[in-house]
Amino acid sequence: MKLRQLLTNAAVGLSCLAVLLSSTVALAGSPAANVAMPSVTDVRLDTQGVFRGGVVDAQGTALAGVQVDLYQSNQRIGETKTDAQGQFALAGLRTGVHVVTAAGQVRPVRVWTERIAPPAAANGLLVVADAQTARGQSGLYQWVSEHYILTACGVAAAIAVPCALIDTEKKSSSP
Numbered sequence: 001m002k003l004r005q006l007l008t009n010a011a012v013g014l015s016c017l018a019v020l021l022s023s024t025v026a027l028a029g030s031p032a033a034n035v036a037m038p039s040v041t042d043v044r045l046d047t048q049g050v051f052r053g054g055v056v057d058a059q060g061t062a063l064a065g066v067q068v069d070l071y072q073s074n075q076r077i078g079e080t081k082t083d084a085q086g087q088f089a090l091a092g093l094r095t096g097v098h099v100v101t102a103a104g105q106v107r108p109v110r111v112w113t114e115r116i117a118p119p120a121a122a123n124g125l126l127v128v129a130d131a132q133t134a135r136g137q138s139g140l141y142q143w144v145s146e147h148y149i150l151t152a153c154g155v156a157a158a159i160a161v162p163c164a165l166i167d168t169e170k171k172s173s174s175p
Contacts (some may be wrong), residue, residue: 008163040097040108043125044117051090051111053125055082055102062086063129068102103129 045051055066068088070078077098078090088102093111100107105127112121 040110041125042112042118042121043109044112044114044121044123045093046123047114049091049093049113051078051093051125052123053088053100053127054086055088055127055129056086057129063103066103066129068100068127071099071101072096100125100127102127105129 043051043053051070053068055063055068057063062082062084063086064082064084066082066086066088068080068082068090069076070090070093078093080088080090082088082102095111095113095116097108097110100109107125107127109125112118
């Protein structure tokens with residue numbers, strides 16, 4: 001009987017420790033590791049085959065003088081700076097998947113000529129500098145992630161109380 005009590009207490013203690021450690025490790029994770037690459041944007045070249053776009057801040061104000069780099073297969077194939085209206089243009093591109101970097105943002109794009117572009121392709125790329133991503137979380141998840149010690153205590157109690165009740169019932173039913 002004492003061995004069973006010892007095992008029950010050990011299980012409860014290990015469960016509490018596991019919950020605390022997993023919460024701590026999750027909170028200490030690098031935010032960069034959780035950043036997802038945005039989906040590919042289809043962009044149509046203009047009639048002269050020029051890739052056009054603009055860079056704005058989070059309030060929609062055009063940003064002048066921003067470095068814009070274009071990569072294909074991890075090699076920089078073009079670079080420019082935005083003009084006074086925050087616009088940029090890169091000529092001489094071929095169709096295919098490219099990556100645009102500007103104002104700290106990384107945007108994968110699929111470039112199409114005007115003739116073969118899908119109907120949903122945009123006429124240019126808009127890059128929003130310092131764009132904050134709002135991740136929707138349920139209220140429960142938010143509360144649990146902010147109060148991990150209370151959550152761990154709740155989990156420990158949920159395990160310990162039934163174990164104690166079962167042990168009490170067995171003691172009272174034994175002659």
